[in-house]
Amino acid sequence: MSARRRGISTALAILILIVLLFPVYWMVNTSLQPNGATVTAQWFPFDPSFHGYEVALAEQAGNILTSVLVASGSVVLTLFVAAPAAYAIAQALPRRSGPLMLVVLVTQMIPGIVVANALYVWYSDLGLLNTIPGLILADSTAGIPFAIIILQAFMAGLPVGVLEAARMDGAGQLRVFLSIAVPMSRNALITSGLFAFLFSWSDFLFALTLTTSPDVRPVTLGIYSYLGAYVNDWSPVMATSVLASLPAVVLLLVAQKYIAAGTTAGAVK
Amino acid sequence: MTLQAAQGGAVSAAPPSRIPDRRRVLTMRRRTWIASALFLLPAVAYIVLFFGAPIVKNLTMGFQDYTTATFYNGEAPWVGFQNYVDMFESPVFSIALSNTFVFTIASIAGQFVIGLAFAVFFRRRFPLAGPIRALMLLPWLLPLIVTGAIWKWLLDKDSGAINRILEALHLTSTGIPWLDSPSLALLSVILVNIWIGIPFNLTIFYSGLQSIPDELYEAASLDGATGWKAFRHITWPMLRPVTNVVLVLGVVYTLKVLDIILGLTNGGPANATQTLATLSYNLSFTQFEFGQGAAVSNVLILISLLFAAVYLRLSRRSEAAE
Numbered sequence: 001m002s003a004r005r006r007g008i009s010t011a012l013a014i015l016i017l018i019v020l021l022f023p024v025y026w027m028v029n030t031s032l033q034p035n036g037a038t039v040t041a042q043w044f045p046f047d048p049s050f051h052g053y054e055v056a057l058a059e060q061a062g063n064i065l066t067s068v069l070v071a072s073g074s075v076v077l078t079l080f081v082a083a084p085a086a087y088a089i090a091q092a093l094p095r096r097s098g099p100l101m102l103v104v105l106v107t108q109m110i111p112g113i114v115v116a117n118a119l120y121v122w123y124s125d126l127g128l129l130n131t132i133p134g135l136i137l138a139d140s141t142a143g144i145p146f147a148i149i150i151l152q153a154f155m156a157g158l159p160v161g162v163l164e165a166a167r168m169d170g171a172g173q174l175r176v177f178l179s180i181a182v183p184m185s186r187n188a189l190i191t192s193g194l195f196a197f198l199f200s201w202s203d204f205l206f207a208l209t210l211t212t213s214p215d216v217r218p219v220t221l222g223i224y225s226y227l228g229a230y231v232n233d234w235s236p237v238m239a240t241s242v243l244a245s246l247p248a249v250v251l252l253l254v255a256q257k258y259i260a261a262g263t264t265a266g267a268v269k
Numbered sequence: 270m271t272l273q274a275a276q277g278g279a280v281s282a283a284p285p286s287r288i289p290d291r292r293r294v295l296t297m298r299r300r301t302w303i304a305s306a307l308f309l310l311p312a313v314a315y316i317v318l319f320f321g322a323p324i325v326k327n328l329t330m331g332f333q334d335y336t337t338a339t340f341y342n343g344e345a346p347w348v349g350f351q352n353y354v355d356m357f358e359s360p361v362f363s364i365a366l367s368n369t370f371v372f373t374i375a376s377i378a379g380q381f382v383i384g385l386a387f388a389v390f391f392r393r394r395f396p397l398a399g400p401i402r403a404l405m406l407l408p409w410l411l412p413l414i415v416t417g418a419i420w421k422w423l424l425d426k427d428s429g430a431i432n433r434i435l436e437a438l439h440l441t442s443t444g445i446p447w448l449d450s451p452s453l454a455l456l457s458v459i460l461v462n463i464w465i466g467i468p469f470n471l472t473i474f475y476s477g478l479q480s481i482p483d484e485l486y487e488a489a490s491l492d493g494a495t496g497w498k499a500f501r502h503i504t505w506p507m508l509r510p511v512t513n514v515v516l517v518l519g520v521v522y523t524l525k526v527l528d529i530i531l532g533l534t535n536g537g538p539a540n541a542t543q544t545l546a547t548l549s550y551n552l553s554f555t556q557f558e559f560g561q562g563a564a565v566s567n568v569l570i571l572i573s574l575l576f577a578a579v580y581l582r583l584s585r586r587s588e589a590a591e
Contacts, residue, residue, distance in 0.1 A: 006393075006394075006395040006396060007395075007396075009390075009393050009395035009398075010395045010396050010397050010398075010401075012390075013390070013391070013395065013397065013398060013401045014397075014401065016387065016390075016401075016405075017401050017404060017405060020405055020408065020464075020467070021404065021405075021407060021408070022430075023408070023416075023419045023420065023423055023464070024407060024408070024411070024419070026419065026422070026423060026430050027415075027418075027419045027422075030422065040428070041428075041430075080311065081311040081312050081315050082312065084307075084308035084309070084311065084312075085308060085309050085311065085312030085313075087308060088304075088305040088306075088308035088309045089309070092301055092302070092304070092305035092308075093305055102581060103316065104316075105577075105580075105581075106577050107316055107320040108521075109521045109573050109574075109576070109577045109580075110320055110323075110324065110570070110573065111524065111525040111546060111566065111569050111570065111573060112525060112527065113525075113527060113546050113549045113550050113553075113562075113566050113569070114323055114324060114327050114549075114566045114569065114570055115319060115320070115323045116550075116553075116554075117323070117326070117327055117330065117549070117553050117559060117562055117563055117566055118322065118323035118324075118326035118327060118330075119319075119323065120553070120554070120559075121326065121330075121335075121559065122326075124340055137319070138319070140315075140319075141319050141320070144312070144315060144316075145316075148312060172304070173300070173301065173304030173305070173308070174304070177308070198410065201412065202411075202412035202413060202414075204412070204413060204414040204527075204528040204531075204532075205527055205528065205550075208531075208550075208554070209550075209553075209554055220412055220414045220415075223414050223415065223418050223532075224414055224417075224531070224532060226418070227417070227418055227421060227532055231421075231422075234422050237418055237422070238418070238419070238422065241415045241418050241419060244412055244414075244415050245411050245412070245415055248407065248410035248411050248412070249407070251410065252403065252404070252406060252407060252410060256403050
């Protein structure tokens with residue numbers, strides 16, 4: 001391709017990017033508009049105001065903290081459940097991995113509302129409604145199958161010789177898993193953990209159905225409650241949205257290679 | 270807990286050297302088997318409790334009169350197929366069913382075509398292609414309710430940016446009621462859902478394109494096949510396994526969509542954007558008719574399972590082809 005055609009391609013790609021990301025820009029722009037000016041929002045935040053963020057933090061700081069706790073809890077639960085299972089499927093039961101992984105794939109296809117219907121009934125009996133552990137357990141329905149898929153694919157590729165040698169030296173399965181398989185699977189564990197955080201942070205359905213009081217309310221539900229009524233000042237809503245988008249942005253910038261790996265692994269593998 | 274048990278077992282059975290080799294191998298195999306079972310236990314328990322049991326619960330609730338009263342007196346009388354009779358007789362159900370159909374097909378068609386076109390475009394090697402492609406993932410990573418909030422504001426009839434842009438371009442003089450008009454709302458929700466799905470489709474197709482060898486295109490260009498011809502005779506057939514997976518997964522994921530619709534329209538106006546997922550939610554959680562909500566979600570399970578079966582057949586066939 002000639003230099004000129006390559007230049008045109010880049011220009012076209014940037015144009016596509018601008019059109020595609022305009023909504024994201026508009027969120028940031030609106031979040032910086034002064035009080036009451038969102039209806040006539042300027043195209044650029046020439047005169048940025050942090051009024052939206054002040055309101056957002058005053059009203060949503062507690063909800064954001066709840067989201068952080070729930071999402072972090074989900075990461076721990078997801079890795080604790082998924083990593084040993086993925087290791088066992090990949091290393092000890094390679095011949096049965098097909099049917100086992102099919103079960104995992106099918107769980108990803110179950111609509112969340114089905115799970116929510118049932119969990120609400122059980123949670124209300126068990127007193128798990130409006131609790132952080134209840135949300136952690138429910139939110140991990142996205143992370144756990146995904147993590148098993150990613151980790152199983154990765155752990156199936158671990159060099160058999162190293163693991164076998166450790167076993168011959170008398171190391172128990174747990175020792176082999178913890179001191180060899182886990183460190184060697186670091187990247188896959190990071191990818192699964194990041195996605196578990198993102199899935200749980202983004203959860204809306206379980207936040208909506210499994211909480212009934214403002215005491216335990218993730219930030220996604222905070223945004224939804226803004227949308228319920230007529231909105232006359234959009235800057236706090238968009239400021240909250242910006243804050244709720246931060247994990248996604250940070251992950252995209254800091255952990256881009258893991259994100260790309262996760263996106264394709266989830267579907268193609 | 271289970272991990273400690275596994276460790277305990279392993280440590281106490283450290284290899285005593287006098288056991289004959291065959292027995293040693295056997296006990297080792299058995300130990301491996303027990304350890305694997307313990308390793309699998311948390312995942313099996315979780316999948317049974319959080320996926321298996323809820324499906325069973327929905328199936329049984331579908332035959333029960335399960336309402337707010339049930340939570341107080343614990344009684345949920347069996348009503349046979351009454352919930353299903355009510356469901357099929359209610360006009361909202363048929364609206365939701367057809368909306369689900371239109372929403373799913375149109376969303377996937379849009380995401381598929383645009384995602385594939387972008388993937389083919391990004392296959393050209395040009396400066397900044399990598400970082401631009403990475404940034405395009407952003408819409409897919411945002412929490413869906415954030416996307417709902419952004420687009421509700423963008424599509425606002427009076428001061429939304431979309432109408433302001435259209436007015437500035439003199440394409441319309443009165444604000445278009447994107448989300449307030451029953452005839453436009455479904456289209457708007459579909460457009461938003463396409464926006465969300467483009468990055469995912471782009472990424473999957475792009476990685477699929479990477480596996481097509483350059484030599485094929487070089488050979489074809491010698492025969493005069495470039496551009497559209499090369500796409501039709503090389504790219505499209507070579508991408509076949511990827512397109513199958515993308516389409517089936519797309520259907521299964523789109524059927525589940527709830528966040529965006531609730532954020533944008535709450536299923537309204539006048540049920541114009543009500544889908545099976547939102548209807549099930551509304552019946553269970555705004556009308557507290559859990560039996561009826563379960564009946565609707567069982568229809569959703571049935572459709573999802575149908576496509577899951579298609580997916581399994583396709584993936585088995587592509588495995589066999591390998």
